Amino acid sequence: MDKKVLIFARVSSTNGTQDYERQINDLQALASANNWIVEAVFAEKVSGAKKNTERTELMNMIDYINSHDINKILVTELSRLGRDTLQVLQTIEILNQNKVSIFIQNYNIETLTPEGEVNPVSQFLITILAEVARMERKTIRERVASGYQNFRNNGGKVGRKVGYSKSDETMKEEYAEELRLLKKGYSLRNVSKLTSTSINTLRKIKALM
Numbered sequence: 001m002d003k004k005v006l007i008f009a010r011v012s013s014t015n016g017t018q019d020y021e022r023q024i025n026d027l028q029a030l031a032s033a034n035n036w037i038v039e040a041v042f043a044e045k046v047s048g049a050k051k052n053t054e055r056t057e058l059m060n061m062i063d064y065i066n067s068h069d070i071n072k073i074l075v076t077e078l079s080r081l082g083r084d085t086l087q088v089l090q091t092i093e094i095l096n097q098n099k100v101s102i103f104i105q106n107y108n109i110e111t112l113t114p115e116g117e118v119n120p121v122s123q124f125l126i127t128i129l130a131e132v133a134r135m136e137r138k139t140i141r142e143r144v145a146s147g148y149q150n151f152r153n154n155g156g157k158v159g160r161k162v163g164y165s166k167s168d169e170t171m172k173e174e175y176a177e178e179l180r181l182l183k184k185g186y187s188l189r190n191v192s193k194l195t196s197t198s199i200n201t202l203r204k205i206k207a208l209m
Helices: 018-033 057-069 086-095 120-153 169-173 176-182 188-197 199-207
Strands: 005-011 036-046 072-075 103-106
Touching: 005 018, 005 057, 018 036, 018 072, 036 057, 057 086, 086 103, 086 120, 086 188, 169 176, 169 199, 176 188, 176 199, 188 199
Parallel strands: 005 036, 005 072, 072 103
Antiparallel strands: none
16 A cells, blocks of 8 residues: 655755755655655755754654654665764654654665554664764763863862852743744653753743743
């Protein structure tokens, strides 16, 4: 039976449009071979510094998924989902939450089974990616801790001043993207996956709505 699918393509902002065409053409051929109906194509050109919430095409695609009966997305390779491991994992997780499977062409696997459960083979690859991301974050934390310690050793003081707290307006400005997603009805967990903002912080933000 035919299935509706979306195509998602991505290149960095320094590349030309030809890469879009190659990805899209390859995925359209893949869809045709499997009798999948391509409902829409989303292609983005973004810099490596962009957060998931700042990726217009990704957010448009998620909105499209939520308003249409879509359960499969096609990408040529895993790296097309984000600029780094953590961003890729966040994207996969938010789609898993919505029971949307990602077909990764170069691995010829899907992230979910036909029943909507996590595919064990893809989970193995994702687990490796998660471990790499954990190691990257651990290295960053160690560097930050070392910098703080060096600062303290030289007489510096860190932390907020006693009695300091952010005003509501400051919170709204600092977490504008989170507020936008919460107002659109995204769950705390989904917004947390998209933005890396903690659930506790999101609860505080939601209270400002």
